[in-house]
Amino acid sequence: MVDAADTVLLNGGIYTVAPDRSWAEALAVRGGVIVEVGGNEAVRPLVGPNTRVIDLEGRMALPGFHDAHVHPTMGGFALLGCNLEGEASVEAIIRRVESCVQAGGEGWLEGHAFDLSVFGQDGPHKSLLDAIGSARPIVLWSSDGHNAWANSRALDLAGITADTPDPSLGVIEREPDGSPSGTLRETAQELLRAAIPKPSAEAAQQALETGIRHLNANGITSFIDAWVGREDYESYLALDRAGKLTARVVTSLTYESGFAKHVGEEFEAVLAARGDYESERLRHDSIKLFLDGVLEGETAALLEDYVGLGHHGELILDPEALDAAVTRFDAMGLQVHMHAIGDRAVRAGLDAIEAARRANGASDNRHHISHLQMIHIDDIERFAELETAANFQAAWAYPDEWIMDLNLPVVGEERVQAMYPMASVERAGGRIVGGSDWNVSTANPLEAIEVAVRRQDASAAGGPVLNPGERLSLESMIDAYTINGAWLMRQEAMTGSLEVGKRADIVILDRDLFGIPAADLNEVEVVMTMLDGQTVYESETLTWRGELDD
Structure with a gap:
């Protein structure tokens, strides 16, 4: 029977x-x-x-879809709080913040995922938030995760003045007299974070659960959390023990940058204890390295100068330190997950993986580089050669306001038209995986798949195209979000296909x-x-x- x-x-x-x-x-x-x-x-x-x-x-x-680069806790806090996602004008953003103020509350007001592209090259000004008339300190985090906007009260409480120097790899946008204008970029954001009380463990767990449920609603059953520390390990394990972890998860512990959640001996202690927080659905065998910033604010590391600016951005880790770190983690059997926007950062990441292979031999650690807005043509074939996954956020690959209003003036038309070369990597034998970077952008894999197939705005039937030669097939993009994502998470024998x-x-x-x-x-x-x-x-x-x- x-x-x-x-x-x-x-x-x-x-x-x-x-x-x-x-x-x-x-x-x-x-x-x-x-x-x-x-x-x-x-x-x-x-x-x-x-x-x-x-x-x-x-x-x-x-x-079930696999999201190879996502921030569910941040997304959960946005859904539970002052969520600015989708507000497409300065006026709409201000109206939403006003409604958040009117909803009541005390202490710091944080808003999440505002659209930086509507403010121009210098970023938003504190006076717009000051005009709301709230005595509360207000900090808004941009959707790209690399810029913050603060009112005068928040700047005062954080001690950010005309005398505050720009931190390493960070920028405080300033008035002519040197006082802060209200926009803080990259590591300068940490000056604000240091002043804001940390959420309780219960609040963090609620945000994580909310974020995961949102991913489930978008068909996602497995994902890689791209920015974690010990508190995140604890939140995940608490959810799992409560029977509320409704996805398979790999987390990436941040290392040595202004965005790292632990440094020095503390990082080493968290790394050594990672196994204590694992379970059948939960693994912590990935390390996150930030190699550069973003094009907005000119903090991405490029091979050639930004147009008219006389510099090409900086690498967060110098090549020697990066090579040593990747070689070390590769020897430990850990997966390295890199953030790289500019072509210089992408090359540095590939160089570091190549250095690790020279030192350790070929491995099955399945390293990957995320974002990949700019890849030099000479580096396209290296993804296949180095067995490194190309982790694209395909929802960005169309000529939106970010690219046309903020990127085009500083990198020029030729480099814009070469952005997000997904089809080129695939044609060269590289493995494409899909990540949302939510809550930087939509968590919906179907929207990202559509943009990759069309290279146009998913919300419009027509419109301008970003390099039609880089369009991918529907089959390729389904692979990216299923079997390729499963391979990246080292679970292709378990998920990624219905067999x-x-x-x-x-x-x-x-x-x-x-x-x-x-x-x-x-x-x-x-x-x-x-x-x-x-x-x-x-x-x-x-x-x-x-x-x-x-």
Whole structure:
């Protein structure tokens, strides 16, 4: 007698992402593991009296999405607090902050994910926040994570004055008399963070849980947290022990930069204790290195000077120190996860991985470089040669205000048109993985997939294109968010495709991605997300029969 399945999906278009990229009608799950994939006739015999039977009614199912670069705790704080995401003008941002002030509260008011691109090259001014008329210190964090905006009260409490020097690798934008204008870039943001009381452990756990639930709602079942320290280890483990960790997670411990959460002996202690915080769904075997800043504010490290500025940005770690760090972590069997925007930073990262391979030999540590806004043509083939994943935030790869208003004036048309060379890396044999960088940008993989396919604004049917030669296929982008992401997380034997013996991490969509125009991809909705065969998200807005009377 055949053992009955716990859950069965029938009557669907199931894109398995198996090696042959096959499709199936039905799928069965027992004990969180896929036990059958095929036609309805093959799966129906596994339906028992207690089997949950889900009628897909022709909808598409595919492996749960893998987000290879995300910040769920920060995103959770934004969702729970003064969230500025999507406010597309100065006036809209100010109105939203005013409403946050009117909602009440005491102490510091933090706003999250404001759009820096609407303010021009010098960034926003403190007077705009001062005019709101609140006595509270107000700090707004930009969506790129590299810029902050403060009112006069916040600057006073943080002790930031005309006499405060710019910190190493940071910039305090100033008035002609040297006083701070209200915009702080890169490591200068830490002057504000040092003055703001840290959230409680309970608040951090609530934010993390909220952030993960948001990822689940976007079909994400596995992710890499790109910026963590010991407090994050503790939050993840607390959620896991409470049965609330609804994703598979790899975290990246920050190392040696103004963004590092621990330095020196404290870093070493946290690194040594990382195993104490691990579980079946939770691993801490990745190290995060920041190699440069961003183009906004001209802190990204370039091979050639910024236009008319006489400098090309700085590397956060000098090449010798970077090589030594990557070689050390590679020898320990750890994955290195790098932030690199400028082409000089990307080259330095690849050079460091090459140095590690010379010293340690080839490994299976699966290092990756994130963002990759600019890659010199001579470095395109090195991703494949060095078995280094190219971790693109594809939702950025279109000519938006950030690129056209802030980047174009300082790097020029030729370098703009070479941005985010995803197809070039793929053609050279490189492995593309998808990351959102949420809450810097949308967590929705379908929006990022659409932008990668079209290289146009996902919110518009037409419009300007950012280098059409770098468009990727839909198949490639699904791979990036499924099997390639699973490979990067070293779990491709467990997730990333819907095959017998793998975990039942599944996303169900309201329509077939291959059956609609590319311009409609971002409009597709997630109907259900499953982890180990258990529902971790189900849409409340869509009407569907779901359960099948059988």
